Amino acid sequence: MPDTQIQAETRQTIGTTATTFDQARSEQFMGRMVEFMNGAAVSMMAAIGHKTRLFDTMAALPAASSQQVADAARLDERYVREWLAVMVTAGVVEYDAAACTYRLPAEHVPFLTDASGTNLAVTAQLLPVATRAMDRVVECFHKGGGTHYHEYPCFHACMAEESAQSVVAHLFTAILPLVPGVLERLGQGIAVMDAGCGQGRALLAMAERFPKSRFVGLDLCEDALDAGWRMARERNLTNVFFEARDLSDFAEPEAFDLITTFDAVHDQKNPAGLLRGIARSLKPGGTYLMQDIGGSSFLERNLENPFAPLLYAMSTLHCMPVSLGQGGAGLGTMWGVELAENMLREAGFRDITCHRLEHDPVNAYFVSRA
Numbered sequence: 041m042p043d044t045q046i047q048a049e050t051r052q053t054i055g056t057t058a059t060t061f062d063q064a065r066s067e068q069f070m071g072r073m074v075e076f077m078n079g080a081a082v083s084m085m086a087a088i089g090h091k092t093r094l095f096d097t098m099a100a101l102p103a104a105s106s107q108q109v110a111d112a113a114r115l116d117e118r119y120v121r122e123w124l125a126v127m128v129t130a131g132v133v134e135y136d137a138a139a140c141t142y143r144l145p146a147e148h149v150p151f152l153t154d155a156s157g158t159n160l161a162v163t164a165q166l167l168p169v170a171t172r173a174m175d176r177v178v179e180c181f182h183k184g185g186g187t188h189y190h191e192y193p194c195f196h197a198c199m200a201e202e203s204a205q206s207v208v209a210h211l212f213t214a215i216l217p218l219v220p221g222v223l224e225r226l227g228q229g230i231a232v233m234d235a236g237c238g239q240g241r242a243l244l245a246m247a248e249r250f251p252k253s254r255f256v257g258l259d260l261c262e263d264a265l266d267a268g269w270r271m272a273r274e275r276n277l278t279n280v281f282f283e284a285r286d287l288s289d290f291a292e293p294e295a296f297d298l299i300t301t302f303d304a305v306h307d308q309k310n311p312a313g314l315l316r317g318i319a320r321s322l323k324p325g326g327t328y329l330m331q332d333i334g335g336s337s338f339l340e341r342n343l344e345n346p347f348a349p350l351l352y353a354m355s356t357l358h359c360m361p362v363s364l365g366q367g368g369a370g371l372g373t374m375w376g377v378e379l380a381e382n383m384l385r386e387a388g389f390r391d392i393t394c395h396r397l398e399h400d401p402v403n404a405y406f407v408s409r410a
């Protein structure tokens with residue numbers, strides 16, 4: 041690359057260190073920046089591909105023109121063609137220039153459509169949702185403070201969709217079996233609470249499968265719980281109950297045999313208070329199953345984590361500010377398994393075990409007793 045004026049000026053401004061300016065490193069970094077911007081753009085467009093069902097539509101089509109894709113998806117051709125151009129130049133979709141046709145390769149289908157349960161286009165929605173409050177977050181960089189859940193329209197709906205594939209799809213085969221004997225006890229009839237339940241997808245799935253058990257979902261946000269109530273009614277479930285509560289300092293003394301949290305501790309106002317409340321609310325011998333982001337509490341140990349920049353970005357844009365906005369701790373998404381284990385111990389939990397599950401490279405699963 042030719043020596044640009046900016047680079048020349050940069051060398052001038054850094055003065056004495058100018059001799060150590062590594063031109064090749066600088067150019068390599070510029071290439072990385074371009075990759076980052078392209079990655080962000082493709083991720084954003086993947087979210088649109090999911091919302092418009094374009095990926096699912098294309099998975100069911102042979103090589104097709106932009107008009108055929110648009111017709112099949114019932115969308116406007118001009119927009120579809122522009123979106124296809126992103127996908128072709130990113131290598132997501134194949135393009136036959138002679139025939140002017142587009143094709144989604146079979147190898148890409150499992151990661152872009154719903155059928156497989158590994159739809160990364162669902163996950164890709166979370167970052168655009170988090171950026172809905174970007175201006176407010178920038179303001180917080182200057183003034184401190186935080187944001188509120190209502191500043192992220194659709195957050196709970198996107199989270200619920202993510203939960204459906206990363207939690208519910210593996211709940212009975214991988215996640216609940218981490219608690220020995222719990223599937224049998226759920227069948228016999230026990231009391232279960234899901235704290236920070238959001239729309240309560242996991243709770244609803246358990247309530248449907250185990251009619252003799254009783255399920256309570258607690259969350260700060262009423263709009264999320266309204267969706268939970270609606271789904272409970274649609275499924276004729278009478279053994280599930282939702283309540284809006286700030287869980288910063290709560291206790292339902294010895295009321296539950298099993299308490300779960302799914303991705304819901306780190307962004308609380310008072311995570312330590314929540315954990316203490318959970319410990320107090322378990323019956324003697326009861327179990328707490330906590331799924332939360334499984335990074336390290338030490339930045340240097342996250343360097344090899346392939347999800348680290350994304351998780352720290354989600355933290356900066358959403359998880360940390362929504363906690364700080366409640367006057368809370370602002371632990372951040374990457375609070376880490378080391379701190380999590382210490383906090384569980386301080387809250388009064390014992391027999392703490394940390395599990396990793398094959399289907400979920402992002403989260404850790406802690407099982408502990410009060």
Ligand SMILES: C[S@@+](CC[C@H](N)C(=O)[O-])C[C@H]1O[C@@H](n2cnc3c(N)ncnc32)[C@H](O)[C@@H]1O
Pocket residue numbers: 189199200203235236237238239240258259260261264285286287288301302303304307308309310366
């Ligand atoms: C990342 S979401 C997870 C939702 C749900 N467990 C799931 O997996 O879809 C975190 C949840 O914690 C809830 N939350 C945050 N602060 C809270 C507080 N102070 N008290 C109760 N719930 C809170 C939010 O409303 C949100 O639904």
